[in-house]
Structure formats: structure tokens, C-alpha cells
Amino acid sequence: MNRFWEWLISPIYKRKLRKLATRVEYLEMAFIGLLEDLSSAEIEARAFNGQRQRRDIFYSIINNCGVDAIIETGTFLGVTTRHMAEKTKLPVYSSENNARFHLVSKKRLSSLENVRLSLSDSRDFLKRLGESAEKPKRPFIYLDAHWKDDLPLREELETISKQWGECVVMIDDFEVPGDEGFGYDDYGWKNTLNNKHFSKIFSSLGFVSFFPRKHSATETGAKRGCVVLTGNAAILETLSRNEHLRRT
């Protein structure tokens, strides 16, 4: 083969190889998820990226904000889904767009009657739930469907602001201003999960943001950052008094 064809073809093969590697990686994850038989304590330790402070933020929101349901985007293998369902007993709605991860979660969470799993894109899922008769009135919404190349966050937030006047939103993998010890996602141009690219979107949709108050040095697990949002005056007041959060 002459050099021109080698030059032309190799990027295509490289892309195919990368895709194949990702498929194998996902299959491995799904396979392990299927074999694992985790106790509730193990699930608790792994939920919310294994972060104890994050779990405390979650419990404080559930205990004080009067939420009536939980909505999650990005079920993955159902670890945080199961934790939220077992701990709160609230209805938990979660969506996953990868068919294998969805199937594994369905099997793992089949005994939990308060969990409804959906195989769908998070954008469609939020729209459908918001327009359905089942629509929760005051949900806690955990946005965690950003992975690899997909960042549905802007559309997710637009739908949430249209559909839920009363809600608390938590976005995982978001930069915590002033604390570099927390990790965050960076998808390149205008798609970094931080205030620089999202604070205007938050305010244009009527959301006020809060960040973890405790320093990353005292956090456990993967130490991913997060932001908590609300557009509701009563919830805003409650969050302002939350010892785990600081308002920006």
C-alpha cells in the first residue's frame, strides 16, 4: 500500500480501534456489575463517588427541603440509585442511555419497588417525566449523565427550569471555586463544568448556586466537585442555613 493510502486509512482505523476499546471497557464494567453482590453498607460507601461529605449534603437536603421524589440522570450500574432509594424510601426515577448498563441496573435493583429505571437519553427522560401524570412536585434532581463525549447539561437544566419551579438540583463533577482539590469535568471549548461557562446559564434560568462548604482535604472517595441549585425562594432559604453548603 502506498504512503498516501496508509496516511488516509490509519486515522479511520485508529477511530475504530478506540471505539472497540470503549465497547470492551463498558462490557467489562457491565459484567463486573452483574457479578457483584453488594451489601447496603458497601453500596453506601460507594454512592456519590464514595464521598462522605457529599452523602452528608444529600442527607441534609433530603431531611430539610421537603422533597417528594428523586430524579437521577446517568444510572450507570445503579449504585447511587440504590443508595438513594434505600435510604430515603422516596420514589426514585433514573435514566441511562447505555442498554447494557440499564439492563444490569434493572437486575440489580429489581427488588426495590420505589425505583423506576428508564432506558433513554436524559434530555428526553426529563421532558417526558415533566409532562407525565407521575411528575413529582418537589424533586431532588441529581444530574450525572455527562460522560465521555456527551454533555446534556444545558438542555437538562432548561427542561428542569421549565418543568419544576420547586426543586433542588445537584450537578456532579462541577468545579468548586477556591478549592482545587475537587475534580471536575472538562469537555473542551465552552464545555467545562465550572462557573466560567455555566454561571450565566444558571442565573438566566433563575437558579442560585451553592457549593460544598467543607474543604476537599476532608472529603473521601473520588473527591469530585459539585454545585447545588435552586430557583425556589423557600428552598433557597433552607439551603442558606445548610451547614454543608455555602452560597456564591
Ligand SMILES: C[S@@+](CC[C@H](N)C(=O)[O-])C[C@H]1O[C@@H](n2cnc3c(N)ncnc32)[C@H](O)[C@@H]1O
Ligand atoms: C458518571 S456515570 C453515572 C454514575 C452514577 N450516577 C453513580 O453515581 O453511580 C454516567 C452515566 O451516564 C450515562 N450517560 C451518558 N450520557 C447520557 C445521556 N445523554 N442520557 C442518559 N445517560 C447518559 C453513561 O452511560 C454513564 O452510565
